[in-house]
Amino acid sequence: MSGINDDGNLTEQITTMNLNKKFLTNDENQKNIEINNMNSFYEPATFIDEQRLEKIKKVFPTIETLFEKEFEKNNFPGLIYGLIVDGQLLNSHSFGYTDLERKIPITTKSLFRIASMTKSFTAMAIIKLRDDGKLRLDDPVYQYIPEL
Incomplete structure (x- = not known):
């Protein structure tokens, strides 16, 4: 497998792959996380960080701003998003209307x-x-x- 080293030079990397196992690397501590079967390989990402929910909640304003800019840029009549973590809705926000003429705002109960x-x-x-x-x-x- 080819790769680029820190100098920007092309290097040859030889990797051995056990088809029954996959490894993921966590950039922060460079530990390999072993995944023993392909079914678990396709599971959604999970995180061990005990403060992850607090970290996620801190970016809610940024997420809202990104969606708001996209909403305005594309001139959508309405938009709603939700952020789900561990099967729980942590944050949602809506922009615009379900009915433009009657100015009925989109809510989390709106049907599409x-x-x-x-x-x-x-x-x-x-x-x-x-x-x-x-x-x-x-x-x-x-x-x-x-x-x-």
Whole structure:
């Protein structure tokens, strides 16, 4: 595998890879974190830092500013975002309206049409089923949905 060293020179790096294990490196302390199977390799990132929630909460104003700038730049009628950590909604904010004519503001209870986004959700659900061993991607669809 090729890489660039601190001098900016191209170097050859030889790596040995055990296909049953993956390693992640934490930049702060350079310790390898062993991952024993591919299912755990695809888990969402988790952090050991006990103060991480406080650190995350400190960037809420920055996150809000980024979304607000994007909202204004793109002239969206409305936008809402949420930040979920460990399955818990930590922060959310909305901009704009669900109904421009009547000036009804967007809230966390607002409903949206997701249109083509259903394809992404469906694909993610299918991959999750594959990862759980409940289906194979090479199987014919009618095996799982006989009506097709």
